[in-house]
Amino acid sequence: MTQAHSVTSRRKAFNIDYERDLNPQQLQAVKTTEGPVLVIAGAGSGKTRTLVYRVAWLIENGIPPESILLLTFTRKAAATMLQRASSLLKRSCDQVSGGTFHGFAHRMLRQYAPLVGYPTNFTIMDRADVLQVLRYISNEMGLTGTGRRFPPKKTMATIATRMANRGSSLEELLESDFSHLEDQGHDIAKVLSAYATYKKEHHLMDYDDLLLLWRKVLRENREVRQNMGRKFNYIMVDEYQDTNPAQAEIVRLMACGHDNVMVVGDDAQSIYAFRGASFKNILEFPNLFTNCSVIKLVRNYRSTQPNLDCTNAIIAHAREKFAKKLIAHRKGGSMPVVFRSKDEGEQAIFVADRIQDFLSKGTSPEKIAVLFRAGFHSYQLEAELNRRGLAFEKRGGIKLVEAAHIKDFLCLLRLTVNPYDPVSWTRVLIMIEGLGPKGINRILTATLGEPDPLNALRQYKTRSRWKNQVHGLASMLLSLRKETRLPKILESIKDWICPLVQNSYAGDYPRRLIELQQLCAMADNYDDAATMLADLALDPPENTDTSKKKEKKLVLSTIHSAKGLEWDVVFMISLVEGRFPASGALKNDVDIEEERRLFYVGSTRARDHIFYCFPSLVNVSGYGSIPADPSRFLNEIPAELMKPWNPDTSRKGHTFGGSSRYTDDSKIQETGTSLGSGNKFRPGQRVRHPIFGPGKVIQMINDKKIKICFDRMGYKTLHMDYAKISII
């Protein structure tokens, strides 16, 4: 190794007892001084602990903290680990670099972007911005008029991001994932290329650009690589199973010259395929780094054996065999509970009842979590909890920065960094009364092409009534050019925007004002606007409910946002086909496999108690209550490994009966079919199914059976007594 630091000097200086706190495998990982290491760590196996101790160990042995880089899935995860390391060492670990791939890439690009033809004053577009730009471009190209069925902008965004993250070509991608769009490939390609040009012209980057451009810098500049290699001697990556090929290559390039890379992850917990990640990446690691040592952590310190028996059963059904069986370190434990409810309302009541049980028995609220597949699955439960006055914190829901007035504010701030950003201009200008899309378009075409858009706007000639306001805006932004103190900048922006916010959100102006003040208060943590904006875009704070009390709350979370966390009590709700596995995943096996891993991730979050809940009827908007089958994943767990909720103590009636599996007896027939049995359907007709979405009738097989080709799922034969099919 080239840049080794002496590792023998100051042993035992801090008296951490590694042997006592870690098992032999963890110890081996912690004490590896050089070369690549792959740590395959099962759920609850103490991988965070391993990383924390490794940071401590390296520092204790004389490795300068600033030469350690810790990449994690969220910024918070990095911060937590460094905090724990600090308390072990009894000294600050602040100098250790930590954060997310995107955040790190952003930091680097602010320095190196010119090497790939970008200015350093670029701004980051969030997802909503991307959608807006894509819509704008499709409109400009005349692809969205009535009668033309161009893929919705969401699909376009998905196509773009998958191409970027997987590194596949448009043709490959359309063939594999979007076969119904193949004949529109030409138009899609045109939009995508216009999108790329647009971003470059206006100094904008989306999330994927951060990664790809940073990779490009590394690929093309030997000096930068060597710099990185010298600067960061030890690189650690957590949740490596959720990285994509681009990120893997970035790691490879940054480890230039020393190969001191340790990646930690669990192939069975890979749940970000939609973002280009694949569990195969983690298995590829030894090919990327030769002489890589592989360490496996299989002992589970979190859960009890009855719980792990279930999770082992779930993952045993995976097509790819993850040769890992979790063995509980803790003794005892109770069996997972299954509860069938009549509908979602009853499910909410059940969960709320149980939560109150636990609370009254002394469990503190922050040790309880309710997990679900998608954000909206918890709506009914949220209502029920509110009714009972139980405070909760929802993760993976609407973020503070997604609120309209916050966005307005941030767009204004973005303009101080990048005055070429039309997305922000549009958002800001539309606030001015009397100024609409057409007017804005005229302004932007006249000013954005100029070398100095702000001055151009200051001198923009018009006789419209909004003239003064627009000029005032330009003057305000111009005056901020000389201001380097971030708090002052935010203050000016707030002064400008407050009257307008008051105007357009008259009802809850006070609340919004408080949130804006909170935002301004965040300025203390940052040196400049660009850093603050990047941080907010890449790691948005959850909506803090404006009550600044640090009250301990129970958690409602999507499973994705629950990654890496644990609770004493976990409820998994709405475990029915179409919800979990999600309807969009029913079409192919690969997606089902990912759903299964997701189910596995959810189940392994529980320390002591887990409740699997499923309603017999689910609400699908526009269709009312429709019958739903229990999730296939529940059926994959042998019945004897779970116990039904004891009907005696539950409210009444609707618990599932006896030992029978949750199959067809559950089909509850509500109000019959939507359209009766008459031959209302004809081949060629466009129809819609509440779960499968839109499709085309292929054939009426007989009175009761119909064959439909769904846009998203392909061919299905449905029974008309059960399926609620409507004409569109």
Place this chain on the structure above:
DNA sequence: TTTGCTTATCTTTTT
């Protein structure tokens, strides 16, 4: 041209 109103649509998951 803007704005206000009505109607349709659709809900994975996230850096």
Place this chain on the structure above:
DNA sequence: GATAAGCAAA
């Protein structure tokens, strides 16, 4: 149950 698109009126 939010939000975008579509249409009529100011």
